[in-house]
Amino acid sequence: MQKYSLIWWIIVAVFLMAPLHPANADPGAIEQGRDLVVQNCSSCHAIGKTDSNAHPDAVAFRDLSKQYPVEQLEEALAEGILSGHPDMPVREFEAEQVGQIIAYLKSIQIE
Numbered sequence: 001m002q003k004y005s006l007i008w009w010i011i012v013a014v015f016l017m018a019p020l021h022p023a024n025a026d027p028g029a030i031e032q033g034r035d036l037v038v039q040n041c042s043s044c045h046a047i048g049k050t051d052s053n054a055h056p057d058a059v060a061f062r063d064l065s066k067q068y069p070v071e072q073l074e075e076a077l078a079e080g081i082l083s084g085h086p087d088m089p090v091r092e093f094e095a096e097q098v099g100q101i102i103a104y105l106k107s108i109q110i111e
């Protein structure tokens with residue numbers, strides 16, 4: 001009986017974690033997130049897997065997960081993200097846009 005309980009919990013854990021993996025993200029959401037960062041962030045930040053930052057103090061988006069889990073940006077994106085460089089404008093995004101941006105950011109992280 002206990003053996004089946006463990007298997008059940010493993011299946012539940014895998015099911016719950018699957019949506020967090022970029023490969024399982026909605027391709028449309030990833031594309032929309034990419035469009036949002038192109039429009040709002042690319043003038044300073046490297047937003048792809050190989051491009052360079054245009055601003056010397058900007059972080060390359062592909063390296064965000066080296067500093068902290070990308071999901072930690074959700075609140076900041078919704079409430080107006082502030083940065084370490086003073087000339088960065090404050091941007092606020094709607095909940096759906098935040099999800100799209102996070103999906104895109106997860107898809108480009110360099111492990």
